[in-house]
Amino acid sequence: MCRWIAYLGPALRLDSLLVQPSHSLLMQSKHALESTYAINADGFGVGWYTSESERPGLYHETRPAWNDENLKSLASHLSSHMFMAHIRAATSVVSRSNCHPFAHDKWLFQHNGVIGGFDRIRQHLDCQIDDSIYARKRGNTDSETMFGLCLTEGLKEDVPGAIERMIGRVEAARRQFNIEEAFRMTVAIADGHQLWAARYQSDGDGPSLYHTADHSGVAGAVGVDAQIESEATIVVSEPLDEVSNHWVEVPTRSVLIASASGATLQPFKTAF
Secondary structure, eight states: OEEEEEEEEEEEEEEHHHHHTTOOOOHHHHHHHSSSSSOOSOOOOEEEEEEEEEEEEEEEESSGGGGOHHHHHHHHHOOEEEEEEEEEOOOOSSSGGGOSOOEEEEEEEEEEEETHHHHHHHHHHHHHHOOHHHEEEOOOHHHHHHHHHHHHHHTTTTTHHHHHHHHHHHHHHHHHHHSSOOOEEEEEEEOOSEEEEEEESSSOOOOOOOEOOHHHEEEEEEEEOOOOTTEEEESSSSSSSSSSGGGOOOOOSEEEEEETEEEEEEEOOOOO
């Protein structure tokens, strides 16, 4: 399982979350605590938004995050009101095209988990992606297929609904092809203004996902001297510190919706 983080709030230097916390994403690349794999060394990526462009900036690398001499430098100089980052424990080829987050116009998408039996249903699912979206697909991960399905299912108009319809397509394929392996996922999606994070598993053992409980959680994660408003939201695969009341677990089969006015949780409407 991979690890990821997403942030929305007042402009913040990226290293405040990626490097500085006691259990930062960089530390998790070497020693994750709530993952199938403690080491996440199969590449990483960062995506961020600025006021200069609607489209996000991207940085991808195939080496381990701790072994990239550019990451700390970039993160200490880039500030953003919304960014996400991902460290990878690969279930497919290690390449830059397979590193998260993925971008499509103004959208960013990242994923942790796996579609069980994906090799047997990849073609079936890819054929359901809109041709114009599929033409821009570069990698071969189940994650990018999920992103393509979300875009096809109306992501631009209804993000929670598109996520549920994507899950519905995957579950229908699993039933059609008699796939017994589990489908497990957490995803983060952003458009530069709002952030959505969802959690789902077809069985009872899915990947972990948390969000900051309140202002104290945000301040605790980035340091007591940080000037962060209470509306800031951090979503993580696992907490950035050891203070349990800083973090709230995102329930399975639900989506967290964050904006400048705060964050809300809503359960999925579909039973699958």
